[in-house]
Amino acid sequence: MRRDTTTWVRACVACQAAKVHRHTKTPLQPLPTSIPHFHTVHIDILCPLPESRWCDQDTQNGRLGVIGAKVHDKDYFERELTALKQQRLNSTGTFYEKTTNAVRASYIVAYKVAQAKKPHTIVKQLVLPCAKEIVRLVVGEDAPRNLNNISVFNDTVSRRINETSQNISEQVVDETKSPLFAIQLDESTDVSLSSQLLVFARCMVEGDFKDEFLFCKTLDIPTRAHDVLEIVNNFSEVNRLDWVNLVGVTIDGATAMLGSRSGFQVLVK
Incomplete structure (x- = not known):
């Protein structure tokens, strides 16, 4: 069967025309680090990409429409950039406070799961969905969005449990x-x-x-x-x-x- 397949592919003109005979390998190069936040963004592009088109209605309004993407004008991106620059990324900003509370909540959940001797996969499968439903019914419909910042991936919870265990062991040794x-x-x-x-x-x-x-x-x-x-x-x-x-x-x-x-x-x- 393998020999028949090889013979059939070699006889196909379209297959031979589309075959890549020469592969270009780009050598690895060091990426310069930038101090400002989001100064440089590196993206891995997977080809082939879908073709983009100009939408007549969006073109008249001065906007570019891309198939499968949300349409935004230039002012939208300028507003997002201005809002990002105004955010305080230090310990006094809202971004730092939200991130700190999300990480703290992730550690507390992992600690409680370890105390209950339950598998760490239960956080993503059961704990977070139940927490969202409870918050939605008690607080409001928009409240569960705040729980999306809590990292509950299986690897993350497992790492949190190991780090908590190591920290407790160090505290016990220091007391001893x-x-x-x-x-x-x-x-x-x-x-x-x-x-x-x-x-x-x-x-x-x-x-x-x-x-x-x-x-x-x-x-x-x-x-x-x-x-x-x-x-x-x-x-x-x-x-x-x-x-x-x-x-x-x-x-x-x-x-x-x-x-x-x-x-x-x-x-x-």
Whole structure:
């Protein structure tokens, strides 16, 4: 079949006439950066483009009509340019305030989804459509337009969740860097029969004790005290936790933890 198709195409005069035998490759060139906003706009053009025509009625009115495009006169673009120049793009302008609130709302939604242990795709599929309907019924018909500025793409929500998790982890580590802290270790097995090491920390924050979940790491099977110590030590080195400030270690009754010679407590001492 492939051979018949090739023979048929080679015999077609129209196909041979339309075939491109010479390809022009434009070398990559650096694009100069511009400081003013919207000073230079770069557009990737995909050919072939539809042909444009002059509309008699629009030509008499001094306007250019393009097939498939909205017709605007020259004054329209001048008004848009003037309005753009008048916008304050710094922290005191309306544009900055709207953008900041939209980004903040996106982070809050991602945080709530992670707290509820729901898939991040639920934001675009369910949360935003429901929010628009609620706002439309309670506030008004035009209110849902303000929610269009909130980025709820799946990749964006996933990135927001990861960034929020990283920020919470950094806050917990900073609190653990108090003069004195203690840790509690527990070994558990998840649904995939993988051994997980859970580490909790207790530290003094503003004159009161505070318990926080520190980290969770996968353990090799069989689990040994040296492996547990290596994981905890690597985490301490990466986050710059000083072993000197460690004043207490709480463990369960596992053999790897309570060994009198090679247990975790003995190795920590």
